[in-house]
Amino acid sequence: MNDNTVLKIKSISKEFSKVKVLNNVSLSLRKGECLGLIGENGAGKSTLIKIINGIYYPSGGNLEIEGKAVDIKDSHTAKSLGISMVPQEFNLIPTLNVFENIFLGNEIKLSNGLLDKIEMRKIANNLLDQLKTNISVEEKISQLSVAEKQMVEVSKALINDSKIIIFDEPTTTLTSHEIEVLFELIRGLKEAGVSLVFVSHKLHEVKEICERVAILRDGNLICVKNVEDVDEQYMAQQMVGREITKIFPQKRDSLVGDRSVLRVEKMNLTRKVIDASIHLKKGEILGLAGLVGAGRTELAECIMGLRHKKSGEIFINEKKVDIPNPRVAINNSLAYISEDRQGRGIHLIFDIPTNTTMISLKKYVKNCLLDKDLIHKKSSEYIDVFNTKAASLKNALKFLSGGNQQKVYLAKCMDTNPEILILDEPTRGIDINAKSEIYQFISELQEKGMSIIVISSELEEIIGLCNRVYVLREGKICGELTGEDINEEEIMYYATGVKVM
Ligand SMILES: Nc1ncnc2c1ncn2[C@@H]1O[C@H](COP(=O)(O)OP(=O)(O)OP(=O)(O)O)[C@@H](O)[C@H]1O
Ligand SMILES: [Mg+2]
Structure with missing residues (x-):
């Protein structure tokens, strides 16, 4: 000893x-x-x-x-x-x-x-x-x-x-x-x-x-x-237990359409977001990069109706919309994975099916009754898709490991059938193997025509996944990058305002 x-x-x-x-x-x-x-x-x-x-x-x-x-x-x-x-x-x-x-x-x-x-x-x-x-x-x-x-x-x-x-x-x-x-x-x-x-x-x-x-x-x-x-x-x-060779799927710029599915014009939220204008194209994976505190989450929360913006306009499929709360956002085919999983995402005391179908419950009502079999079937499908580890579907989420709770949260958002998905730190607490599975999943969603915004503090996630990137600094959009320009130096340059030699 x-x-x-x-x-x-x-x-x-x-x-x-x-x-x-x-x-x-x-x-x-x-x-x-x-x-x-x-x-x-x-x-x-x-x-x-x-x-x-x-x-x-x-x-x-x-x-x-x-x-x-x-x-x-x-x-x-x-x-x-x-x-x-x-x-x-x-x-x-x-x-x-x-x-x-x-x-x-x-x-x-x-x-x-x-x-x-x-x-x-x-x-x-x-x-x-x-x-x-x-x-x-x-x-x-x-x-x-x-x-x-x-x-x-x-x-x-x-x-x-x-x-x-x-x-x-x-x-x-x-x-x-x-x-x-x-x-x-x-x-x-x-x-x-x-x-x-x-x-x-x-x-x-x-x-x-x-x-x-x-x-x-x-x-x-x-x-x-x-x-x-x-x-x-x-x-x-x-x-x-085996070699992991490839973390990120091939980027597919060719899948990005010309049509803008989401456009934000001059969004302002007191001190947090300043005159931010962005657009997201059909079938695009768009990154929002920047240091923590740059205003990325606040911008997403304004879009989702979780915060009351001071001014600014939102267009979905070029139609102006007013989003006062998340329910309206969901009705407009938006879905959001918050960075605050425990606070805004899942309910630890409820089981997997209840969490998975919590916001999409309307889909499961037949003749004024909940179709429990369908809820269970759908929840099990997500368990397979994300390879979620749980002893039983009936487990309350507090009995799942942290990374597996995150997977149930992803399932919950996917179940609303969104056309526009906003992912804020989607792989927080997720292991390296599961990460590559989630990246693959995001890439498959893109192939199906979904438009996705990824907010991440992990630069390699932004670089490995996104077709286009906005960089925010102190609430403002400071740069827009595409193609080869989506690299660490460029992102850090716009994020900090300092050129790294
Ligand atoms: N109280 C509990 N009752 C039943 N199963 C549990 C309980 N706590 C943990 N488990 C199960 O034990 C296994 C290990 O969980 P644990 O939380 O130790 O994983 P972990 O290595 O910390 O994972 P992560 O990286 O996701 O946090 C999981 O399959 C989990 O579902
Ligand atoms: Mg753990």
């Missing part, structure tokens, strides 16, 4: 209603290291770390901390053993403010038993400063962006002085700047002797921040490697 071992995972197995999700996983975490944990959607990553954090109890095997057997029955026990976790799905109370959430269950009290709000505010402020965010401790969680909520989750893990901190896909919603701040913090924690587990689908991040990487496939530990000995291609190959 390595003397540096802080946590030892010994032959851990886990079953959910007789379905085996983890199979005899043995792994150790060393003092002061960051251990990457990677695997496809549904491989068992979150389940494993939830066991370490006492959220799930293993069906077999046990855990040791610093050589002593421990029985982690609940999160409270985990906390008392010095283990904290930043979960994949946020665990915040929207109606409470930031500092109340950070200290939830860990409140500091005065000698008279009352809450020491002054002290809690002070500590929360220091933490947020350390994370270089401008979030106010008094802000209600419901007012925060997804990235800000992520930072509050990170702060929650940090107040405990933990010796083990587990991050489950902490960077999916963060900007590159925020990721750099988080990595700086992780480096500091490592130097202070804290041990970290880092779950991510972004393999370059694992390369950058981890010392070792453990690869899970279908609940089995495939290997543990020193990060310096492996490259991204090797990691992807071990995750999937």
